[in-house]
Amino acid sequence: xxxxxxxxxxxxxxxxxxxxxxxxxxxxxxxxxxxxxxxxxxxxxxxxxxxxxxxxxxxxxxxxxxxxxxxxxxxxxxxxxxxxxxxxxxxxxxxxxxxxxxxxxxxxxxxxxxxxxxxxxxxxxxxxxxxxxxxxxxxxxxxxxxxxxxxxxxxxxxxxxxxxxxxxxxxxxxxxxxxxxxxxxxxxxxxxxxxxxxxx
DNA sequence: CATGCGATTCTCT
DNA sequence: GAGAATCGCATGG
Numbered sequence: 001x002x003x004x005x006x007x008x009x010x011x012x013x014x015x016x017x018x019x020x021x022x023x024x025x026x027x028x029x030x031x032x033x034x035x036x037x038x039x040x041x042x043x044x045x046x047x048x049x050x051x052x053x054x055x056x057x058x059x060x061x062x063x064x065x066x067x068x069x070x071x072x073x074x075x076x077x078x079x080x081x082x083x084x085x086x087x088x089x090x091x092x093x094x095x096x097x098x099x100x101x102x103x104x105x106x107x108x109x110x111x112x113x114x115x116x117x118x119x120x121x122x123x124x125x126x127x128x129x130x131x132x133x134x135x136x137x138x139x140x141x142x143x144x145x146x147x148x149x150x151x152x153x154x155x156x157x158x159x160x161x162x163x164x165x166x167x168x169x170x171x172x173x174x175x176x177x178x179x180x181x182x183x184x185x186x187x188x189x190x191x192x193x194x195x196x197x198x199x200x
Numbered sequence: 201c202a203t204g205c206g207a208t209t210c211t212c213t
Numbered sequence: 214g215a216g217a218a219t220c221g222c223a224t225g226g
Contacts, residue, residue: 042207051207062222080220082208099207130208173207 003154008070008147013089013096017043018187020087021166022159025103027152029137034108036126037159040101040188040195042171044086046094051177054095065144066095073152075133075143082130085138087147087154101129101172101186103136104194112136123193165190172196 003023010016018041026035044052046066053063053076065074066088074086074097086097103126105112112118112135116125126135133139138152147153168184175181188195 044207053207058223060223076207077219077221079206079208079218081218084207086207097207101207124209128209171207176206 001155001157002148003156005071005148007154008087008089009091010070011090011094011096013045013098014043014185016089017041017098017185018166018168020098020100020154021187021189022161024106024155024157024159025100025136025153026107026155027136027138028150032108032111032137034105034111034136036103036105036107037157038100038102039104039192041186042099042101043185043187044097044099045185046090046096049177049183050180051171051174051183052095052097054097057095063095066097068092068144070096071147073138073142073145073147075138075140077140078130083133083139084129085133085136099129100132102127102188102192102195103132104189104192105135125194127194128196161189 020038020041022037024037046054047057054066069092070089072088074088078084086099088097090096105126116135126132167188167190169186170182171186
């Protein structure tokens with residue numbers, strides 16, 4: 001059921017980002033399984049993408065995870081508060097990653113509500129990259145973990161979306177990236193209530 | 201070693 | 214719709 005390692009090794013991170021929509025993402029943290037299917041992603045394209053941490057092949061203790069072989073997690077802290085979960089793709093030396101911005105939860109919703117401190121379920125429980133990581137219990141101590149592990153993995157359960165149901169647009173929060181900020185590297189399922197806005 | 205800032209979210213207005 | 218919270222990381226001296 002898990003997506004094979006081969007799935008993550010392709011060199012076209014933009015195409016992989018789009019094909020991740022509808023794939024299921026699960027974590028098993030503290031013996032609790034939580035997850036759902038992915039409804040929003042963004043591609044970060046290695047050395048030539050000014051919006052990516054790896055722009056210009058910048059290799060630092062933080063970014064080295066992006067340079068590893070695809071099929072692992074890249075987790076980092078942003079604004080001193082929020083953990084962000086990415087999926088590394090391509091082969092070793094090609095620093096490509098996909099930011100998971102929203103998940104449509106199906107499993108372990110009660111556990112997510114506890115982690116998010118949200119006694120009354122709202123649709124923004126897994127909307128936005130920081131929220132996804134928090135709801136799924138993802139933190140930096142699982143940075144670089146394999147997606148073939150029993151802690152964090154993806155599954156194909158036969159759900160897919162056609163082009164009419166998918167919207168493509170520029171990425172969020174990357175205005176500093178100059179012309180690269182307008183690249184159509186964001187993909188989401190049109191109208192899904194768990195997608196961060198705008199979602200039409 | 202000092203400094204500046206970010207692939208954001210929440211709360212209140 | 215605006216402002217605060219908050220700290221690791223990258224950069225330069």
